Amino acid sequence: MFTKFNQILKNLGPGLMYAGAAVGVSHLVSATKAGAVYGFLLLIFIPLIHIIKYPFYKFGPQYTAITGKNILHGYRALGKWALFTYMGMTIITMCLIQSAVTIVTASLALKIFGSSIPTNYAAIIVLLIAASVLFFGKYSLLDKLMKIVILTLTVTTIFALLAILFKGTNDAQEVAAPVFQFGNLSDALFLAAFLGWMPAPMDITVWHSVWAEEADRSSGKKANVKQAMFDFKIGFIGTACLAMCFLALGALVMYGSGETPSPKGTVFAGQLIELYTDSLGSWAYPVIGVAALATMISTTLTCLDAYPRTLDESVLILKNEKEGSERKVDSKNIYRLFLSITVAGTIIIFLFFMKNMGQLVTLATVVAFVSAPILALINYLVINGKTIDAENKPSKLMKTWSILSIICLFTFSIWYVWIRFVK
Template sequence: MNWEKIRKTLGPGILFASTAIGVSHLVQSTRAGANYGFALLIFIIAANVLKFPFFEFAARYASATGETLIDGYKKLGKFAIWLYFIITICSMFFVSAAVVLVTAGFMDNLFGLSELWSHFQLFPVALVFVVTVGLLLSGKFNFLDHLIKIIGTTLLVSTLVVFIMTLLKGPATHVPDFTPPAIFEETSLLFIIALMGWMPTALDMSTWVSLWAVEKMRSTNYHPSLKESLIDFNLGYWISAFLSVCFVTLGAYLIYGTGRSLPTGSVGFADSVIKLYTTTMGNWSYIIIGTAAFSIMFGTCIGLFDGYARTLERTTTLIFAKKSQHIKNSRTVYIWSLVLLALGSFSINAFFSGQFKTLIDLATTISFLIAPLVAIANFKLVSKTYIAKPFVPGKLMTFISYLGIVFLTGFAMFYIYVMFL
């Protein structure tokens, strides 16, 4: 393997991992372990395995065609590209609001901003919006992205250390009258669906893998082979998947059955997550872990806003531009997309003020309900009709894809049945 070529290829998969390790890991995986022990681990593993093909197909399609999945959706027909455009518009405000709320919680816990602006409860949330959009508009994202990856590595190493130390130490002692919660009751089942919605992240964000892959090709002037592209993607994906297991373990060993529970507010929740580390590593590590956790969430937040803005820019171009012509003011579309996203998401945060868990579960559930549509579209685009035969997935990947589509569709239909029928 030519390591110079690998160096030119690495990036999109790592960026995917840094974006995925956010709400799904720090919040949902920790809640799963704290409330249910290891009982929900099977659902987390199933979501990571059965959603894997549809994320991998994004890297595969970009390698095969040099285009993004969004371009592929247009080849499926106007209905497909319009449906994806509508899905993006309907989900992006809730998803962004949830990620910003978690980011603001870790920032407020680290800097104590709510105490300085007690008369404006949403000040930390507003600050995250302003700084995120400002950085993206100023073009300083590349520098910050490199910095976030360094600090994200700190969180990765810290999590692995704490994970191993926690396993060696063993689980905390359960209270005498502890009764495990029932899994197959409505409340638990709805949480399971929300948990899988962003495990490892929302499936409609698979297009971002292809967007970043194509951008990497342009910036390096190098088109990687399929093998090189998949090495990059698999590295990022399975690191993210493994870390979700680590966070479940921390919640299960340190909180489950002890009589303690995770706070319902974003700031208190952030403090509890950080204390999962300090319980094992010592209080000296609080500032390090607090900074790393906030930084990885802030990186997730910036990647999310950039991804949605690029998605709107690309879909707008494909839908409204004339044939063989690009929208000349695409930068303007990008800017207005950021502004629209910030205003809409902040409104969602204001409406759900004080309802941390409700907003998180709603956003993740929306992502899970639209996942089957994205899965079917991605699977169709890697057939021989749209890419060359050497790039078509093998029998095992095809089999897992069918299982994944059945899995996602079945749970989505179950949720609709429970909630509306």
């Protein structure tokens, strides 16, 4: 049995990278806070948003398995506008999102290890360590680290949930009632952010495709569609289950406890660990601490890899086309250049714009909401475009599913912008 499990784990790669990027602030902070504030009321929205986003998340690795190339090649086949749209959105948000996930990681590390280092300096240290892993280790080391981190995260999260279920909940939860009103601005904004970042921004569809191509290149063999879809479903379904676990943890431990969840993700993460410890006992501190820290380390690493890697691929596609060459040039220096730019931009935010982090995250959130339906539509056009042969194009059911999902995403995006800036 162990040998079989080890073989399955060995064959997994891009799916776990996807999970590492997806399971972060959206799970540890947003999902847990959803349970802490509203109980189990919002639980149904987690599988619902996964169903809506499923086709477009699937199209990324599916495209690579069919063509042997990442989906950015399909973007270019549609026209430069598609590739430049992705690059523009990435450049606008990469340092903002990277700073948000890294600051939560650093805050958790400070809380767990009891250090008094200023949070922004701790975040810089975390960022530089992550960058060093990527700068020298590249994909192969990241792939190995993600398998360890995701396995640790899954085991500790499930263990914590089972421990709380066996122990039972506090009496305050029996008289408390979840209150959520779509007409209430704060409730609507919370739901919008919760669903918009669940399980991750739509950019991750491109990231997954690029990681799949890199995994093929590293292993020296191309994964077939069946293997790629199995790997994808492990990551996709796994992150959905973990999101429901985190919401359940928040509902069972914090809901009705009298503790008001902090609106700041960095503070809330610390509250979470303390409440787990109060509820379960001091023995739970390292378990919850490891789960929380593993969550954010995985997100910090994978996001920091994804932004420069996808920009690197975009530049190479344009460069090879301009030079009239099908041969892929060495991308190491281009990747490291974009990695350095991402790190430098994020450090600048830590040093000079920490007081404006709220506004910067809002900007990134708005761009993510606006870009989600656009990237979903581009992915749909690519998988139905000229680079995919007829037998590998989506079925009528998947096409209908995709169109309905695109309509939902555009409607959701417009609704978010309206409640944020108009209402």
